[in-house]
Amino acid sequence: MTDREPLLDPLLDPAAMRKQYRAAGLDEKNLVAHPMDQFAGWFEDAARAALHGTLYEPNAMVVSTADAAGRPTSRTVLMKQFDTDGFVFYTNYDSRKARDLAENPYVSLLFPWHPIARQVIVTGIARRTGREETAAYFRTRPHGSQLGAWASAQSTTVASRAELDTAYADLEARYPEGEQVPVPPHWGGFRVAPETVEFWQGRQNRLHDRLRYAVQPDGTWRVERLSP
Numbered sequence: 001m002t003d004r005e006p007l008l009d010p011l012l013d014p015a016a017m018r019k020q021y022r023a024a025g026l027d028e029k030n031l032v033a034h035p036m037d038q039f040a041g042w043f044e045d046a047a048r049a050a051l052h053g054t055l056y057e058p059n060a061m062v063v064s065t066a067d068a069a070g071r072p073t074s075r076t077v078l079m080k081q082f083d084t085d086g087f088v089f090y091t092n093y094d095s096r097k098a099r100d101l102a103e104n105p106y107v108s109l110l111f112p113w114h115p116i117a118r119q120v121i122v123t124g125i126a127r128r129t130g131r132e133e134t135a136a137y138f139r140t141r142p143h144g145s146q147l148g149a150w151a152s153a154q155s156t157t158v159a160s161r162a163e164l165d166t167a168y169a170d171l172e173a174r175y176p177e178g179e180q181v182p183v184p185p186h187w188g189g190f191r192v193a194p195e196t197v198e199f200w201q202g203r204q205n206r207l208h209d210r211l212r213y214a215v216q217p218d219g220t221w222r223v224e225r226l227s228p
Contacts, residue, residue, distance in 0.1 A: 023117040026201040035213035060078055067100045086192045107190075124194040
């Protein structure tokens with residue numbers, strides 16, 4: 001297929017793909033005062049949808065970072081905690097996203113809950129979690145995931161899958177099931193303190209509802225409606 005050939009099959013043509021969102025609207029008067037409380041309600045809806053098989057991994061979010069030169073990258077990670085102070089995820093501190101955040105702590109998060117016609121978009125500042133908090137979470141991970149944190153030099157080039165599997169097997173022999181795996185010093189969490197949190201609700205005719213919380217200098221939150 002050349003660059004100029006059209007896609008004749010509407011099943012494969014992005015320009016012909018249409019989805020009419022028929023969800024109920026999102027009104028300012030129905031929002032709560034703090035965005036993290038609003039997020040808690042929406043996250044519960046997403047989790048219940050996942051329980052019924054409608055949605056997959058409600059805690060999956062796209063994390064977008066930029067390096068010191070402004071070059072952006074995005075990837076999907078799993079959010080492992082949220083509270084009044086923000087959203088927490090864990091990673092290798094030598095990974096590309098962690099290196100980006102060391103140079104530029106501004107970050108964007110996107111929760112893509114497409115099956116229920118909702119998105120949550122967050123902008124904020126990422127800071128490392130403390131080692132005690134990191135260790136407490138690490139202990140909750142399955143044994144295999146703990147070993148994986150050691151086996152993978154995340155974001156670096158690896159010669160083959162066999163090399164990765166060999167590294168894992170060596171660790172498995174060193175730390176068999178039931179034996180405590182130490183917390184890697186190069187692995188830990190980031191907490192994203194939000195500055196804006198947008199709640200996006202799909203509506204008919206692409207006239208979506210977009211309500212965004214923006215933090216004020218005194219710590220309160222202003223809500224503004226954005227044009228779709």
